[in-house]
Amino acid sequence: MNMINDKNPAPFPITVLPEFFQQVAQRIHAETQSPIPLICSTMLSVMSMSVQDLYDVAPKHNMKSLLTLYLIVLAESGERKSTVYKLLMQSIFDIEYIWEMEYQKELLTYQAELPIWEIKINALRKKLQQEVKNGTDTESSSSELKKCELQRPQEPVRKRFIINDTSKAALKKELGNGWQSLVLLSDEAGSILAGELLSDP
DSSP, rough: OOTTOOOOOOOGGGGGOOOOHHHHHHHHHHOOOOOOHHHHHHHHHHHHHHTTOOOEEEETTEEEEEEOOOOOOOOOSSSOHHHHHHHHHHHHHHHHHHHHHHHHHHHHHHHHHHHHHHHHHHHHHHHHHHHHTTOOOHHHHHHHHHHHHTTOOOOOOOOSEEOOOOOOHHHHHTTTTTTOOEEEEOSSSHHHHSSSHHHHH
């Protein structure tokens, strides 16, 4: 049945949600007058985003699935979809802000420590090369070099929840930088559907 063209769609089954989430949806509905289906769909997407990197679901033995939802919400103009989106996403935005501040601080530390480490490692390599060239004992220098190699400053991981539009190459780079949980999300689907990521062959 085509629900979009159905003049009398079945009521959204809000009662299947736990009571707490029913109350959240009803509260947001009272504040925004947005439709319950829009509110619940957005709420479920935020919930999925919050746990998808923490848990898998196993409906059967030896069968695992990601706690990831794929949602598109169609709403008429004036149904306050952006208001609901921003309201439910505020905690996510707050966490991303904290993560970004932590990343910038860690990045400054990394950028300060890396040149110092590079000077030390280069000096130890030259020292070892000279000892090898002179035929002198290299045990101490080799040990120091190995120890220094293990002390290389680690580049911080930039954590984030959301990307709005990106290319496939940029997405692969994001996922390859140590943080492997991202959500393609926008309060305007057109920015994603018409974006470079989905238009790449």
